[in-house]
Amino acid sequence: MPSHTAASDPPLSTSFTELVGIAHPIVQDAMGPHATDHLAAAVSNAGGLGTVSTPGRSPEPTEAARIFRERIDNTVSLTSEPFAANVPTFRAMSGELSPVSVAYLHAVIEARGSDSALERGLRVVTTSGGFPSELREAIRDAGLIHIQKVGSTRQAKKAEDAGVEAIIAAGYEMGGHTPGAPVNTFVLVPNVTESVDIPVLLSGGARDGRSLAAALCLGADGVAMGTRFIAAEEHRDWDPRYAQAVLRAREGDDIVLDGGRVLRNRAVERLYARKPVALAGRVFGRFDRVQRLMTRVGEGALLRAQRDGEVDRGIVAAGQVASAIREIVRVADFVPSMAEEAARILDELWPRRIPTPH
Numbered sequence: 001m002p003s004h005t006a007a008s009d010p011p012l013s014t015s016f017t018e019l020v021g022i023a024h025p026i027v028q029d030a031m032g033p034h035a036t037d038h039l040a041a042a043v044s045n046a047g048g049l050g051t052v053s054t055p056g057r058s059p060e061p062t063e064a065a066r067i068f069r070e071r072i073d074n075t076v077s078l079t080s081e082p083f084a085a086n087v088p089t090f091r092a093m094s095g096e097l098s099p100v101s102v103a104y105l106h107a108v109i110e111a112r113g114s115d116s117a118l119e120r121g122l123r124v125v126t127t128s129g130g131f132p133s134e135l136r137e138a139i140r141d142a143g144l145i146h147i148q149k150v151g152s153t154r155q156a157k158k159a160e161d162a163g164v165e166a167i168i169a170a171g172y173e174m175g176g177h178t179p180g181a182p183v184n185t186f187v188l189v190p191n192v193t194e195s196v197d198i199p200v201l202l203s204g205g206a207r208d209g210r211s212l213a214a215a216l217c218l219g220a221d222g223v224a225m226g227t228r229f230i231a232a233e234e235h236r237d238w239d240p241r242y243a244q245a246v247l248r249a250r251e252g253d254d255i256v257l258d259g260g261r262v263l264r265n266r267a268v269e270r271l272y273a274r275k276p277v278a279l280a281g282r283v284f285g286r287f288d289r290v291q292r293l294m295t296r297v298g299e300g301a302l303l304r305a306q307r308d309g310e311v312d313r314g315i316v317a318a319g320q321v322a323s324a325i326r327e328i329v330r331v332a333d334f335v336p337s338m339a340e341e342a343a344r345i346l347d348e349l350w351p352r353r354i355p356t357p358h
Contacts, residue, residue, distance in 0.1 A: 011343035016199040016221035023047030024339040025222025030086030034306035035237040041078030042234035046335035051084040056299045061103035069107045084124035089132045097134050109142045151179020156192045171204030175227045175319030193219030209341020227319040234331045239309030249322035263316040
């Protein structure tokens with residue numbers, strides 16, 4: 001089983017790498033609904049933290065948990081390094097937590113309890129889409145490190161108060177499900193890092209060592225990336241045409257449609273014509289109609305693009321950073337070189353800093 005070689009002398013050590021036990025402060029963010037098993041294992045083997053993604057909110061809870069467990073088992077067969085599992089917080093219109101979200105967490109806990117290799121490797125749960133107060137106690141009691149994705153400072157403080165160990169601060173330019181408030185990364189991350197005392201990861205717009213260095217300068221302890229890892233050799237779970245769609249993207253080719261940032265194509269134009277769209281983070285039109293349509297159409301359209309390569313008739317979720325991605329990278333080389341580039345930039349900039357007045 002391949003393993004990273006940089007852990008003994010990592011170029012960047014932060015409170016996040018120490019918390020999780022990884023070499024580089026680089027996380028493969030949750031993606032899906034199609035599998036990310038090979039990608040997650042590759043990122044963890046390279047010294048970062050890979051994340052196993054769920055099959056979404058559509059499957060029946062028992063079936064959802066079965067698929068998710070298969071993905072977890074597959075990932076641990078490919079890496080002996082720490083990795084994470086994502087448990088999205090789905091809620092009904094009444095506000096009640098979806099049984100699917102509960103099933104996903106139970107699958108994680110049962111997996112860790114059934115296998116010593118899983119207990120060692122599956123150390124982290126990331127939650128997203130709202131704070132899962134109903135699940136917090138179970139996550140803590142299972143001995144899992146809990147990372148919560150947030151889109152505002154208020155959400156970050158709430159998560160810290162509840163005992164979460166780390167935060168992913170998701171700027172509005174991120175791909176997939178965007179935060180409700182349209183606060184961009186350069187504003188959100190320093191607001192969050194100034195307000196909490198736990199490690200913070202920047203998500204939204206990161207793509208290379210410069211991005212990582214900038215995140216650290218903003219007070220973050222690392223970065224979480226999804227779009228950059230779409231275009232990776234080891235991301236063999238998805239059809240390669242999805243990565244090619246990302247490589248073709250240019251500035252302005254993305255759009256926020258019902259709270260999700262996607263690339264423009266024929267499918268998006270059809271959806272745009274059929275129902276209200278989200279502008280500046282606000283949905284115009286009947287919310288229940290939008291939700292019903294996206295539940296029925298959205299995940300199936302994402303799967304058609306991710307699994308089947310139908311990147312014109314399916315939905316291609318991607319962040320604005322897609323416009324800057326021009327090549328397929330090899331994760332085994334990319335993750336450590338990204339950390340090394342960030343460390344080199346910070347070392348070069350340090351002597352140029354203006355001395356603080358006394």
